[in-house]
Amino acid sequence: MADDYTPPKVWEWKQESGGRFASINRPIAGPTHDKELPVGKHPLQLYSLATPNGVKVTVMLEELLAKGHAGAEYDAWLINIGEGDQFGSGFVEINPNSKIPALADHSMDPPLHVFESASILFYLAEKFGEFLPTDTRARTEVMNWVMWQMGSAPYLGGGFGHFYAYAPEKWQYPIDRFAMETKRQLDVLNRHLEGRDFMAGEYSIADMAIWPWYGQLVLGRLYSAAEFLDVESYEHVMRWAKAIDARPAVQRGRMVNRAFGELHTQLRERHDASDFETKTQDKIEAAEKG
Numbered sequence: 001m002a003d004d005y006t007p008p009k010v011w012e013w014k015q016e017s018g019g020r021f022a023s024i025n026r027p028i029a030g031p032t033h034d035k036e037l038p039v040g041k042h043p044l045q046l047y048s049l050a051t052p053n054g055v056k057v058t059v060m061l062e063e064l065l066a067k068g069h070a071g072a073e074y075d076a077w078l079i080n081i082g083e084g085d086q087f088g089s090g091f092v093e094i095n096p097n098s099k100i101p102a103l104a105d106h107s108m109d110p111p112l113h114v115f116e117s118a119s120i121l122f123y124l125a126e127k128f129g130e131f132l133p134t135d136t137r138a139r140t141e142v143m144n145w146v147m148w149q150m151g152s153a154p155y156l157g158g159g160f161g162h163f164y165a166y167a168p169e170k171w172q173y174p175i176d177r178f179a180m181e182t183k184r185q186l187d188v189l190n191r192h193l194e195g196r197d198f199m200a201g202e203y204s205i206a207d208m209a210i211w212p213w214y215g216q217l218v219l220g221r222l223y224s225a226a227e228f229l230d231v232e233s234y235e236h237v238m239r240w241a242k243a244i245d246a247r248p249a250v251q252r253g254r255m256v257n258r259a260f261g262e263l264h265t266q267l268r269e270r271h272d273a274s275d276f277e278t279k280t281q282d283k284i285e286a287a288e289k290g
């Protein structure tokens with residue numbers, strides 16, 4: 001790689017750079033097309049996709065509902081990032097950064113816009129008084145780990161995942177660099193989780209932020225990289241990941257806004273708790289076929 005590329009004086013965008021996300025990545029912000037977002041019947045309107053960042057929020061909403069907070073009922077609309085939905089004008093109005101997840105709370109006038117997955121988790125935790133302690137020490141410990149996740153996961157997703165799974169060729173330098181960092185992060189978690197059930201005291205938004213990335217990584221669901229990263233060696237992360245994976249709200253949260261994987265696990269839009277029984281993609285397609 002180093003032999004055949006010399007950076008030019010001024011960088012220019014080359015759309016043919018290749019790789020799985022070449023068609024959606026671009027160096028400018030702002031909308032590419034006019035498109036209003038749909039609004040459903042609940043105050044909380046979520047615009048998302050079941051990537052790890054999206055799953056954080058749907059797990060939180062399902063956990064709140066499981067605790068009996070009827071006010072956490074929500075409409076979840078699919079934003080297909082592979083088709084550029086994140087660059088529609090309505091979405092950009094909520095999140096000028098054009099990334100899922102984005103939330104609008106219509107219980108306020110005008111509706112409150114919330115973007116960045118951790119900001120959404122924090123907002124919902126405060127709104128419903130759940131999964132974030134009020135005591136200063138306990139709350140700070142939770143927020144330390146939420147912030148750790150937000151700072152660390154781009155090395156896992158944008159770094160390791162991109163170069164190991166999505167780049168058009170396998171280049172050793174970036175794969176070595178980001179595999180090393182990812183394993184260091186797994187070791188941070190493993191040492192911390194030894195003797196602990198959850199990241200910070202009780203189950204909290206710290207677990208909800210970290211599990212969709214590092215939990216699903218050790219469970220073999222990200223980048224087909226479980227063997228490469230020797231995830232079995234992080235025994236405390238594995239135990240924690242399995243315990244969270246078994247929670248019914250987590251299982252439901254993983255299905256919402258999912259437009260990939262087996263059809264019975266996909267609930268592309270969610271507007272009602274009964275949708276898990278009646279609106280999964282296998283059922284929708286069976287009904288369409290008659």
Ligand SMILES: N[C@@H](CCC(=O)N[C@@H](CS)C(=O)NCC(=O)O)C(=O)O
Nearest residue numbers: 051053081098099100101116117118
């Ligand atoms: N820091 C953001 C990251 C969000 C993010 O990277 N979302 C990705 C999917 S996981 C996305 O929308 N990508 C679309 C794009 O890059 O155009 C958060 O935590 O909400």
